[in-house]
Amino acid sequence: AEPSGVLAIRGTEGMVVNFAKCCWPIPDDAIVGVFNPGKGITIHRQGCPNLGDYKKHGHKWIEAEWEPDVQGEFATKIKVESGNQRGVLASVASVISQQESNIEHVGSEERDGLSSTLVFVITVKNRLHLARIMRQVRSLPSVMRISRLK
Structure with a gap:
């Protein structure tokens, strides 16, 4: 955006x-x-x-x-590492949406039997907005780690 x-x-x-x-x-x-x-x-x-x-x-x-x-929304990239469970993408996407952010792109980086890594390009207003989104995603039981990509 x-x-x-x-x-x-x-x-x-x-x-x-x-x-x-x-x-x-x-x-x-x-x-x-x-x-x-x-x-x-x-x-x-x-x-x-x-x-x-x-x-x-x-x-x-x-x-x-x-x-x-x-003003406006700016795209940024986050990486979510989670347990390899059913519904992880849906629950992360739901949290991002609830925090008034749009997902512009999503992809998976790697996946083994135990874990998966999802990469999202999302829109945010500023760093505070991003921090709020990351905090909410981190609170999901299936999420092991979340980071902003540089």
């Missing part, structure tokens, strides 16, 4: 702004912009593993911060 309403990133007026799909930045994350001629600015989370490659290839970094009143 792309943000709507208020411009999300201070100082980028008139520029094309994209959000990196490697680190999935959301409001309240510490961020940095990378300028790509002809493509605009891509916003990354500070500490994104891919930032080193951009520096090596001479891309210009731009200081960036979220507008304080940023």
Whole structure:
């Protein structure tokens, strides 16, 4: 989901702004912009593993911060590790929906006889919203671990 309403990133007026799909930045994350001629600015989370490659290839970094009143929903990625039980996907999806988030994509990473790993791309308003979703998913009896992917 792309943000709507208020411009999300201070100082980028008139520029094309994209959000990196490697680190999935959301409001309240510490961020940095990378300028790509002809493509605009891509916003990354500070500490994104891919930032080193951009520096090596001479891309210009731009200081960036979220507008304080940023609106909209932003996609981010979470990984849910659970016991290999019937109905896990349905119960996790239900909790995500109850927390007023949409699931944009879901996939399974690995599955053995004992456990399974599900990866979700979900929409959130900010880090607080994400934390609330993760706390609720973590409380499900079948969930062993949940983490945000970078």
